[in-house]
Amino acid sequence: MSERVEVLIGPGTVIRWGRAxxxxxxxxxxxxxxxxxxxxxxxxxxxQGGRQVVDHIARILSARDPEPGVPFAAVGPxxxxxxxxxxxxxxxxxxxxxxxxxxRPGWLPASLTPQPAxxxxxxxxxxxxxxPNSPYDLAAGMVPGGGFILVPEYAGVPRxxxxxxxPGGMPVAPGGAxxxxxxxxxPWEPSPAxxxxxxxxxxxxxxxxxxxxxxxxxxxxxxPADPAPPAPSEPTPDLPTPGLPTPGLPTPxxxxHSAVPVAPSRPPLPPVGDAGGAEGAGRPLVPGVRCPSGxxxxxxxxxxxxxxxELGGAPLTDGPRPPxxxxxxxxxxxxxxxxxxxxxxxxxxDPAVVAGQATALRLAGASRSVAPTHAxxxxxxxxxxxxDRGSAAGTHIVRPDQSGxxxxxxxxxEPLLPGSHLAFGQRVVTFVSPWPADVAPD
Amino acid sequence: xxxxxxEYRMVGPAGPFGNGSRAWLAEPPLxxxxxxxxxxVELDAVGDDTWxxxxxxxHELASVSSAHVPRLLESGRGEGNEPATWISRDRPAARSxxxxxxxxxxxxxxxAGAARGAHDLHEAGWAHGDIRLATxxxxxxxxxxxxxxxxxxxxxxxxxxxxxxxxxxxxxxDRLWGAGxxxxxxxxxxxxxxxxxxxxxxxxxxxAADQPVTAVQRVLVEVPRITPTFGGPVAQLVRDCLDPDPAxxxxxxxxxxxxxxxxxxx
Numbered sequence: 001m002s003e004r005v006e007v008l009i010g011p012g013t014v015i016r017w018g019r020a021x022x023x024x025x026x027x028x029x030x031x032x033x034x035x036x037x038x039x040x041x042x043x044x045x046x047x048q049g050g051r052q053v054v055d056h057i058a059r060i061l062s063a064r065d066p067e068p069g070v071p072f073a074a075v076g077p078x079x080x081x082x083x084x085x086x087x088x089x090x091x092x093x094x095x096x097x098x099x100x101x102x103x104r105p106g107w108l109p110a111s112l113t114p115q116p117a118x119x120x121x122x123x124x125x126x127x128x129x130x131x132p133n134s135p136y137d138l139a140a141g142m143v144p145g146g147g148f149i150l151v152p153e154y155a156g157v158p159r160x161x162x163x164x165x166x167p168g169g170m171p172v173a174p175g176g177a178x179x180x181x182x183x184x185x186x187p188w189e190p191s192p193a194x195x196x197x198x199x200x201x202x203x204x205x206x207x208x209x210x211x212x213x214x215x216x217x218x219x220x221x222x223x224p225a226d227p228a229p230p231a232p233s234e235p236t237p238d239l240p241t242p243g244l245p246t247p248g249l250p251t252p253x254x255x256x257h258s259a260v261p262v263a264p265s266r267p268p269l270p271p272v273g274d275a276g277g278a279e280g281a282g283r284p285l286v287p288g289v290r291c292p293s294g295x296x297x298x299x300x301x302x303x304x305x306x307x308x309x310e311l312g313g314a315p316l317t318d319g320p321r322p323p324x325x326x327x328x329x330x331x332x333x334x335x336x337x338x339x340x341x342x343x344x345x346x347x348x349x350d351p352a353v354v355a356g357q358a359t360a361l362r363l364a365g366a367s368r369s370v371a372p373t374h375a376x377x378x379x380x381x382x383x384x385x386x387x388d389r390g391s392a393a394g395t396h397i398v399r400p401d402q403s404g405x406x407x408x409x410x411x412x413x414e415p416l417l418p419g420s421h422l423a424f425g426q427r428v429v430t431f432v433s434p435w436p437a438d439v440a441p442d
Numbered sequence: 443x444x445x446x447x448x449e450y451r452m453v454g455p456a457g458p459f460g461n462g463s464r465a466w467l468a469e470p471p472l473x474x475x476x477x478x479x480x481x482x483v484e485l486d487a488v489g490d491d492t493w494x495x496x497x498x499x500x501h502e503l504a505s506v507s508s509a510h511v512p513r514l515l516e517s518g519r520g521e522g523n524e525p526a527t528w529i530s531r532d533r534p535a536a537r538s539x540x541x542x543x544x545x546x547x548x549x550x551x552x553x554a555g556a557a558r559g560a561h562d563l564h565e566a567g568w569a570h571g572d573i574r575l576a577t578x579x580x581x582x583x584x585x586x587x588x589x590x591x592x593x594x595x596x597x598x599x600x601x602x603x604x605x606x607x608x609x610x611x612x613x614x615x616d617r618l619w620g621a622g623x624x625x626x627x628x629x630x631x632x633x634x635x636x637x638x639x640x641x642x643x644x645x646x647x648x649x650a651a652d653q654p655v656t657a658v659q660r661v662l663v664e665v666p667r668i669t670p671t672f673g674g675p676v677a678q679l680v681r682d683c684l685d686p687d688p689a690x691x692x693x694x695x696x697x698x699x700x701x702x703x704x705x706x707x708x
Contacts, residue, residue, distance in 0.1 A: 038448050266567020267567055268564060268567060271625065271694075273689025328654075328659070331603075332654025333600055333602075334603075334658060335600050432659060
């Protein structure tokens, strides 16, 4: 990301997160500013962040305009183009046409192609001076400002293009806030409907239904990347920028939130008593025996683990392997053992986990005694094997027939019998199973 | 208490509720069509590595529409003194059956409503997995089942988190042995909740609060103990729900709800 958001001097507030930016007039309420700030912080870095913000606000406005007449405008990326929403007496110039809302409904969503920049500010404002490589380049956050110029980074288009195109400053909208014309002179009537098809409204209080959903954000958002470096032929003036964010600020641990979108519904659960059901789907087939109710069990089990029915004389057959037991951690968390596990403080980085061949079991709150990938549990037929991954603190075990801790040799699989305790550094788990102890074949 | 969270302005503490350690009433965010407050519920903290899976689950959960389950509105993560992980939902007046006082008939009606909420979840492809008195809600005498938010913070391979050993009362052995929640395991939990609501006694008494591992191991091998003085058709219904064979439990949570409604007017 190398867009620039050049803040214009004047009353109001400019907000930028990621590739999206907002200007709000001085009459905007703190609640509105907070809302805009959070919306940008959520999705501003997304490639469709502008579209999401615009749809989000449009859905709100289509239901009820909380602050009619208050000027604000939001702009952000929407794939190869830019999306914007303008509300109240604001104006936007994309280099080829003016965009401004009409008095009714008082707001306007738009798709734009900067040619080469977008200029946002109050309707009828006087032309601001556009400085070459303005020092008022907002990297992230919220600052006072009377508008902004968003300059996308285009390959092969020098930044000076903007300055040459518009040496005098920001143009003034013909017709002010209530008028809008494109270069051809044809009126552009704002659509009263949002750009995206509205989802069904399930209840009047449903934000999930009334707010379009930003994309899920997986991790706290940081500052966007540094602004584009100046072209060699245009050294950046060494001007002071008091009060403005500068590149290289520490990345804030920004909170994230999102309106919960409505997802496709799931199929109903299998009926009560469905012995196989979805539980058996995708599980490896292993030899075992079935009880009269159809529950699949270890071949040497005497009673069904689910219904306690006698299993004597049941024929051997293949079936989906049920969970082989659970690990009970010292904090009371119970983990199922039904496939290979990588255990550690950061197990998600393990190649087996990344490849989908094992599941990460993160020991939450683990001290440094737990290695990032401390040990591995491997399941083979009805047996469970544990392997220390060469951790510094080692993996220790108390087997059911022992009373003391043994350190496992690194990288050598050992059978894990029911009733065993395992210590990964300072964390302890206990393996319990409804099945007889089994040892995997060599 | 934070004064603001995302677009919400906190009004005051809410609850007590079953899910999460803290809950607040909050004004609806700017632009929503309702003036009714919402409830912000703090969930168990979710790590960065599991947040995408958690949020995906919450997104799916938002599609569930039931008159007996609160509607999930938003989810998010905070910083500083804000909740690390939170959701917002409707039904701000609802209170937990664990704290609500009512007579036997009222309790049966509320539990019937919760069972209908469970059935609606089942039909929408969800098993709740955390039904207990604290997640059975009462709203103007009507029974609800709180959102299954622990599902979202218990990402596989985790099966359950034993915050309080008494939570194990409604966990059947299938789940403790690693199976995922099902219709049958939810019906088991409803049976345990009925028992607890009407007798005040747990099915597994004397579980030490500071020994979660021992508590799990005990519940794995112990037969749930129904209070000896608890008799009649309700007790039989509880026994049906707790049957070790899932196939012999009531065929659906809706069926259980019908029986509870019948018993409430008997």
